[in-house]
Amino acid sequence: MLHRCFSSRMARLVCALAVSAAVLIPPQASGAASMTSLTFWNGFTGPDAPTIQTLVSRYNTANHSSISVSQNVMPWADLMTKLLASYAVGQGPDVAAFHLQYLPQYVQAGLIAPIDDAYSHGLSAAAIPPDLLRSLKIGGHYYGAPANYATLMLYWNKDLFRKAGLSQAPTTLAQMQADAVKLSHQGANPQYGIALADHATIPMWPILMWQNGGDVVTADHSKSLLAAPKTIQAVTSWATLIAKDHVSPVGLAGAEADSYFQGQKAAMEINGPWATSGYTQAHINYDVAPVPVGPAGPVTLSDAVILVIDKHSPNLAAAESFVKWWNQKPQQAYISLRSGFPPARTDMTSDTSLQKNPFVIKFARQAPYARFYLAGLKNFDKIDTDVITPAIQSIEYNRASPAAALRKAATQMNALLP
Amino acid sequence: MAMPIAHASVSTAARRRGSLRPHGRARAILASYLFMLPSLLVIGVFMFWPILQIVWFSLHQWSFIATDHPYVGADNYRQLANDSRFWGDLHNTLLFTVGVVPASVLLPLPVAVALNRPLRGRAFFRAAYFLPAVSSYAVMAIVWSLLLQPDIGLLSRYLQLLHFPVADWLHDPSWALPAIMLVGIWKTIGFNMVILLTGIQGIPETYYEAAQVDGASTVARFFRITLPLLRPTLLFVTVTSMIASFQIFDPVFVMTGGGPLFSTETLVTYIYHEGFQLFDTGYASTIACILFLIMLVLTAVQLQVFRFQEED
Numbered sequence: 001m002l003h004r005c006f007s008s009r010m011a012r013l014v015c016a017l018a019v020s021a022a023v024l025i026p027p028q029a030s031g032a033a034s035m036t037s038l039t040f041w042n043g044f045t046g047p048d049a050p051t052i053q054t055l056v057s058r059y060n061t062a063n064h065s066s067i068s069v070s071q072n073v074m075p076w077a078d079l080m081t082k083l084l085a086s087y088a089v090g091q092g093p094d095v096a097a098f099h100l101q102y103l104p105q106y107v108q109a110g111l112i113a114p115i116d117d118a119y120s121h122g123l124s125a126a127a128i129p130p131d132l133l134r135s136l137k138i139g140g141h142y143y144g145a146p147a148n149y150a151t152l153m154l155y156w157n158k159d160l161f162r163k164a165g166l167s168q169a170p171t172t173l174a175q176m177q178a179d180a181v182k183l184s185h186q187g188a189n190p191q192y193g194i195a196l197a198d199h200a201t202i203p204m205w206p207i208l209m210w211q212n213g214g215d216v217v218t219a220d221h222s223k224s225l226l227a228a229p230k231t232i233q234a235v236t237s238w239a240t241l242i243a244k245d246h247v248s249p250v251g252l253a254g255a256e257a258d259s260y261f262q263g264q265k266a267a268m269e270i271n272g273p274w275a276t277s278g279y280t281q282a283h284i285n286y287d288v289a290p291v292p293v294g295p296a297g298p299v300t301l302s303d304a305v306i307l308v309i310d311k312h313s314p315n316l317a318a319a320e321s322f323v324k325w326w327n328q329k330p331q332q333a334y335i336s337l338r339s340g341f342p343p344a345r346t347d348m349t350s351d352t353s354l355q356k357n358p359f360v361i362k363f364a365r366q367a368p369y370a371r372f373y374l375a376g377l378k379n380f381d382k383i384d385t386d387v388i389t390p391a392i393q394s395i396e397y398n399r400a401s402p403a404a405a406l407r408k409a410a411t412q413m414n415a416l417l418p
Numbered sequence: 419m420a421m422p423i424a425h426a427s428v429s430t431a432a433r434r435r436g437s438l439r440p441h442g443r444a445r446a447i448l449a450s451y452l453f454m455l456p457s458l459l460v461i462g463v464f465m466f467w468p469i470l471q472i473v474w475f476s477l478h479q480w481s482f483i484a485t486d487h488p489y490v491g492a493d494n495y496r497q498l499a500n501d502s503r504f505w506g507d508l509h510n511t512l513l514f515t516v517g518v519v520p521a522s523v524l525l526p527l528p529v530a531v532a533l534n535r536p537l538r539g540r541a542f543f544r545a546a547y548f549l550p551a552v553s554s555y556a557v558m559a560i561v562w563s564l565l566l567q568p569d570i571g572l573l574s575r576y577l578q579l580l581h582f583p584v585a586d587w588l589h590d591p592s593w594a595l596p597a598i599m600l601v602g603i604w605k606t607i608g609f610n611m612v613i614l615l616t617g618i619q620g621i622p623e624t625y626y627e628a629a630q631v632d633g634a635s636t637v638a639r640f641f642r643i644t645l646p647l648l649r650p651t652l653l654f655v656t657v658t659s660m661i662a663s664f665q666i667f668d669p670v671f672v673m674t675g676g677g678p679l680f681s682t683e684t685l686v687t688y689i690y691h692e693g694f695q696l697f698d699t700g701y702a703s704t705i706a707c708i709l710f711l712i713m714l715v716l717t718a719v720q721l722q723v724f725r726f727q728e729e730d
Contacts, residue, residue, distance in 0.1 A: 080695075109485070249586070250589060252589070263569075385691070
């Protein structure tokens with residue numbers, strides 16, 4: 001009797017274990033090809049989020065039998081905090097998008113894969129803006145490809161200009177400064193000629209330095225040029241206008257500068273194509289114009305988000321295929337038309353399909369004059385937040401003269417250069 | 419011969435007091451530790467181990483980006499001693515604490531006393547005061563940023579209507595930290611009020627009745643009965659408010675980012691900047707160790723000042 005009971009319990013136990021095993025142990029792969037899953041992390045959380053989502057869906061549809069891309073989208077600040085730690089422990093995504101300035105850090109840490117093979121088979125190096133292409137190459141190898149590309153232009157409020165008796169945007173630096181004074185007034189309802197942000201922003205002050213022939217650092221990154229006479233001259237002229245004529249609020253973050261322009265409290269702003277949709281929806285009567293030309297000739301700032309591949313990704317070929325597909329003309333045209341960004345290809349400026357969004361061609365035409373800020377410098381973040389921004393702010397708040405502040409900043413920056 | 423009853427009682431009592439044999443005592447102690455083990459594991463993994471780790475990191479040149487982490491001894495601490503930005507941030511943190519803690523402990527006290535009385539609408543006022551405590555700090559910081567805007571902010575508008583001067587609160591190095599302190603006080607008053615209210619409600623009514631019989635005034639009852647018996651609660655809110663003030667991060671990060679000109683940067687925002695923006699984990703850990711030591715000393719001092727006892 002005891003033996004029968006034991007056998008019955010034993011049988012039930014064996015059955016339970018067998019069922020559990022069948023459920024928990026995955027089936028062996030069959031002879032047919034299996035789907036390759038790619039993970040893609042990016043920070044496209046703003047108005048361009050639906051555009052990127054559609055792009056990824058299109059890729060999955062086109063490659064439904066072999067490759068499937070899943071996105072993880074988060075704010076850029078969170079992405080940069082999470083990405084490095086994830087790569088360091090081997091848990092990073094196959095493909096990631098981040099701003100170009102971070103590339104040297106990741107390359108030096110040995111976390112991302114060179115993609116020279118992609119440039120040999122599919123990615124057209126000749127079509128990438130030259131300054132961007134130079135920044136993607138480190139130590140003789142390419143480590144990324146463009147995800148998007150942007151240039152900055154001068155946004156100007158046509159209504160505020162007309163009220164001040166001005167009919168068009170300034171074309172020279174002297175006109176820009178004169179117009180900024182004319183457009184500024186204090187009192188109960190203050191208005192500013194221009195909204196100049198100095199932190200947490202796409203950099204604006206470097207453009208003002210470049211306009212005058214000044215600069216931040218030498219081309220070979222060996223020496224800071226913050227204390228160069230033309231840099232000091234440029235910053236001094238704008239600092240005087242801010243202190244004496246209140247042409248701009250001080251201490252603005254980028255989002256605050258955007259609010260001033262969008263709230264029609266500032267008549268001008270130097271900004272990128274991402275602002276066009278917001279300002280259009282706010283029914284601001286505005287247009288964009290090339291950054292006024294100074295003694296150094298036409299110049300503006302460029303910015304790019306790039307795609308990189310995890311060095312330890314088990315799906316390198318699939319990841320390269322995704323990156324190459326992203327940079328093809330139809331995809332670049334789609335991103336441009338939906339976002340207003342110029343295409344990250346110089347061979348599309350005469351593409352008639354891009355005429356549907358008038359801002360695209362305007363921003364694209366600035367590419368030949370556009371320069372990257374602190375690109376290629378491993379310590380760019382520390383230089384920008386701990387050296388340059390405090391220097392500019394100390395000038396804006398009259399804590400130091402431009403010459404003294406910039407000389408101190410140059411010394412600090414030289415200590416951080418390679 | 420029968421044992422004397424007293425002696426028998428003593429023997430029984432001695433056994434009842436648990437004069438266990440050594441083997442039984444050991445089992446009882448082991449059982450106690452086994453019951454504590456889950457909590458000790460959680461505290462060990464999530465509290466003590468990270469503390470030991472940051473001490474370890476602080477003795478190395480440690481970065482996520484680097485592949486090797488050389489031992490540097492006290493170099494990080496020497497660098498910190500000569501770091502003017504650290505001393506500035508410590509000054510800001512102390513200033514914030516000195517400004518916020520007394521206000522957030524003393525201001526809720528009369529409110530708690532008032533809300534302990536049978537007032538009409540008492541439940542509404544209790545909820546209204548407690549609302550900031552349950553609101554997201556980061557979200558409220560965004561709201562306050564808009565309220566404090568000089569051109570379009572509501573607070574600035576009302577001040578202008580009352581002919582008070584209006585400053586660019588968050589962009590003026592002289593006003594940015596006081597503005598954030600105001601937000602800090604606003605955020606903690608409600609929570610401390612609830613804690614103090616609970617403490618007041620725990621004071622037996624008999625003391626007040628006896629004092630009333632003896633002819634003590636309301637003020638005398640407050641200072642002679644309420645305050646002394648509220649000592650453990652006051653100690654609690656003071657210590658927790660101080661710890662929260664030293665760890666202030668959300669409003670600084672959201673409202674000013676530590677600016678303008680580092681006038682609002684605190685130790686924790688500096689730790690975040692070094693550790694998560696510049697990825698210098700070693701240096702960030704060094705600052706964290708110093709912050710930990712400062713808070714440890716200050717907490718010990720407070721416990722001494724409040725004459726902390728075990729039963730508290």
